[in-house]
Amino acid sequence: MMGLVVLALALWLGAWWLNVRIANGPRAEGQGARLAVPVIFGLTLLIMWELIVRGLQVPGVILPPPSAIAARFAASTSILWADFVQTVVKGALSGYVIGCLAAFGTAILVDRSDFLRRGLMPVGSFVAALPIVGTAPILVMWYGFDWQSKAAVVVVMVFFPMLVNITAGLQETTQMQRDQMQTWAAGYWRGLWKLRLPAAMPFIFNGLKISSTLALIGAIVAEFFGSPIVGMGFRISTSVGQLALDMVWAEIVVAAIAGSAFYGVVAFIERKVTFWHPSQRGL
Numbered sequence: 001m002m003g004l005v006v007l008a009l010a011l012w013l014g015a016w017w018l019n020v021r022i023a024n025g026p027r028a029e030g031q032g033a034r035l036a037v038p039v040i041f042g043l044t045l046l047i048m049w050e051l052i053v054r055g056l057q058v059p060g061v062i063l064p065p066p067s068a069i070a071a072r073f074a075a076s077t078s079i080l081w082a083d084f085v086q087t088v089v090k091g092a093l094s095g096y097v098i099g100c101l102a103a104f105g106t107a108i109l110v111d112r113s114d115f116l117r118r119g120l121m122p123v124g125s126f127v128a129a130l131p132i133v134g135t136a137p138i139l140v141m142w143y144g145f146d147w148q149s150k151a152a153v154v155v156v157m158v159f160f161p162m163l164v165n166i167t168a169g170l171q172e173t174t175q176m177q178r179d180q181m182q183t184w185a186a187g188y189w190r191g192l193w194k195l196r197l198p199a200a201m202p203f204i205f206n207g208l209k210i211s212s213t214l215a216l217i218g219a220i221v222a223e224f225f226g227s228p229i230v231g232m233g234f235r236i237s238t239s240v241g242q243l244a245l246d247m248v249w250a251e252i253v254v255a256a257i258a259g260s261a262f263y264g265v266v267a268f269i270e271r272k273v274t275f276w277h278p279s280q281r282g283l
Contacts, residue, residue: 004055008048015044064246072246073253079235080254087232088258090147091219095154096211102155103162103207110163111170112188121167128160132221140226150231153222158211165207169200205270212262216255 019040022033046066052058053065060068073080110116136153143149173196181191223233232251239247 091150169203
């Protein structure tokens with residue numbers, strides 16, 4: 001069995017050599033090379049995981065091999081889909097939309113009121129620092145065990161990061177630019193739409209990307225404190241109790257795919273909207 005471990009080490013060295021050749025080759029800046037390096041790295045890690053677990057005969061209740069996880073994934077697609085809908089679509093996505101819209105409306109009020117800026121922003125920083133394991137049980141007791149309580153947790157998690165980013169973005173324009181809009185007889189709302197919102201877009205999308213990750217984390221963690229018999233967090237917690245680690249890893253794979261797709265969609269829209277910003281040049 002140690003031969004599998006030696007084979008894994010040899011595979012690692014070979015993949016390392018190949019990636020170095022690609023990264024330092026004449027086409028290193030091409031799209032193919034930029035895609036090949038992470039793909040080779042990821043496949044190498046999966047194959048090494050399989051070989052080392054089998055070579056060292058690691059029990060499946062500690063760390064199952066990728067092949068066992070893939071088999072469980074294929075055999076449990078209906079369960080995984082139901083968990084995905086409950087956690088991601090109903091809990092994370094709905095809370096994400098509500099929290100971001102609420103933060104946008106509040107940021108407009110904060111921008112127009114110095115009293116709210118001085119009073120609300122410190123409170124926002126305090127609430128944002130609270131751990132989710134402290135607030136989630138309270139919201140689950142308030143809103144029940146179904147997806148509404150998970151959406152409430154997500155709203156709390158994404159509201160203040162979005163509020164801070166939008167408020168900072170609305171202050172990005174200079175006083176000279178705002179005075180110029182006033183010389184053109186532009187009121188607050190026209191100046192907001194024509195000048196300040198476009199300038200704030202990099203900040204807004206930064207908040208959207210941060211919140212996309214927080215939304216999924218919040219929805220899954222909230223299900224640990226109370227959930228119906230469906231959901232990714234519920235499935236992970238019950239599968240751990242049943243020592244079904246392959247099911248736990250299958251749920252982790254679903255969460256990773258959903259989170260990466262969610263973040264990727266937001267980042268893609270950001271590139272289309274903020275193409276003029278220096279951070280998007282060369283991408």
